[in-house]
Amino acid sequence: MKTASEPMSGQSRLHRIVAENGGIAPARSGSVRLKTNGLTKRYGETLALSNASVDFRPGIHTILGENGSGKSTMLKILSGVVTQTEGAVLLNDSAIAPRSPRDMHDLGLSTVFQEVLIAPHRSVLENIFLGYDSPLKRRIPKAKRAPLANALLARISRFPIPLFATAGELPLASQQLIVLARAFLRLPSILLLDEATAALDYADRDLVFDAIEDYAAAGNIVIFISHRLEEVRRLSNRVTVLRSGQVVETLERDDITAQRLLKLMAPEAALHVL
Numbered sequence: 293m294k295t296a297s298e299p300m301s302g303q304s305r306l307h308r309i310v311a312e313n314g315g316i317a318p319a320r321s322g323s324v325r326l327k328t329n330g331l332t333k334r335y336g337e338t339l340a341l342s343n344a345s346v347d348f349r350p351g352i353h354t355i356l357g358e359n360g361s362g363k364s365t366m367l368k369i370l371s372g373v374v375t376q377t378e379g380a381v382l383l384n385d386s387a388i389a390p391r392s393p394r395d396m397h398d399l400g401l402s403t404v405f406q407e408v409l410i411a412p413h414r415s416v417l418e419n420i421f422l423g424y425d426s427p428l429k430r431r432i433p434k435a436k437r438a439p440l441a442n443a444l445l446a447r448i449s450r451f452p453i454p455l456f457a458t459a460g461e462l463p464l465a466s467q468q469l470i471v472l473a474r475a476f477l478r479l480p481s482i483l484l485l486d487e488a489t490a491a492l493d494y495a496d497r498d499l500v501f502d503a504i505e506d507y508a509a510a511g512n513i514v515i516f517i518s519h520r521l522e523e524v525r526r527l528s529n530r531v532t533v534l535r536s537g538q539v540v541e542t543l544e545r546d547d548i549t550a551q552r553l554l555k556l557m558a559p560e561a562a563l564h565v566l
């Protein structure tokens with residue numbers, strides 16, 4: 293049986309796909325580290341996140357919690373979409389203060405949000421390269437884009453997705469794969485996935501999980517949010533459980549069981565179920 297192994301340094305298949313198709317793999321220096329120190333976020337009276345400190349290392353790190361426990365808030369802060377009220381985010385031991393998702397891309401972080409963020413009137417190909425070019429230089433020549441996009445999609449989709457179709461006219465599952473391909477294209481050292489496989493069927497989800505596992509094993513951090521315990525147990529090198537905006541505990545892979553997770557997430561409910 294395949295299990296999530298501890299990450300090793302190396303190249304993922306996605307890195308090879310991008311390199312072999314004329315794309316650019318960002319330069320790396322050593323192993324990536326991401327830390328939150330006492331992150332707090334208030335929305336008026338609501339304390340969405342309270343003094344949350346988490347140490348993320350290469351591998352798949354899941355954030356688990358009931359609805360409203362603060363998972364998306366943490367991910368939005370890490371993505372540069374929302375600014376924390378207090379606390380710090382440290383990337384390789386330096387505090388970062390991103391003002392936009394673009395700043396985050398430049399730092400090597402890419403996010404796939406819960407909402408499938410597609411430009412509905414643009415083609416699949418345009419959607420995959422959306423936001424990829426900096427204003428001053430195009431990084432991949434036009435002629436090389438279609439083969440690269442096809443190769444990325446083939447890694448995560450069982451069926452071909454037509455590159456020149458209008459993205460908004462495709463099924464939601466295809467749109468989710470397009471958004472994932474957009475994130476993979478950037479080869480981020482930190483990939484943030486917020487329920488990013490929710491619209492996929494099991495077979496496609498398996499392909500995406502395989503890509504994610506391989507990507508994390510190559511020394512990248514994948515921060516994964518999911519409600520599904522079986523996914524969490526299969527994929528996670530470690531799990532941080534949030535409850536009412538607070539970090540309850542971080543479990544290492546060998547300590548992850550459905551019972552423990554349930555107990556940490558919702559102790560009252562676990563009393564009735566277990």
Ligand SMILES: Nc1ncnc2c1ncn2[C@@H]1O[C@H](COP(=O)(O)OP(=O)(O)OP(=O)(O)O)[C@@H](O)[C@H]1O
Pocket residue numbers: 335338339340341357358359360361362363364365366
């Ligand atoms: N923009 C906002 N304005 C006001 N309150 C918010 C806002 N965003 C989140 N909240 C509140 O902050 C708390 C944490 O929400 P968050 O979305 O981070 O939880 P979550 O664990 O991701 O939940 P879900 O699983 O439902 O996505 C909730 O009480 C939520 O209602």
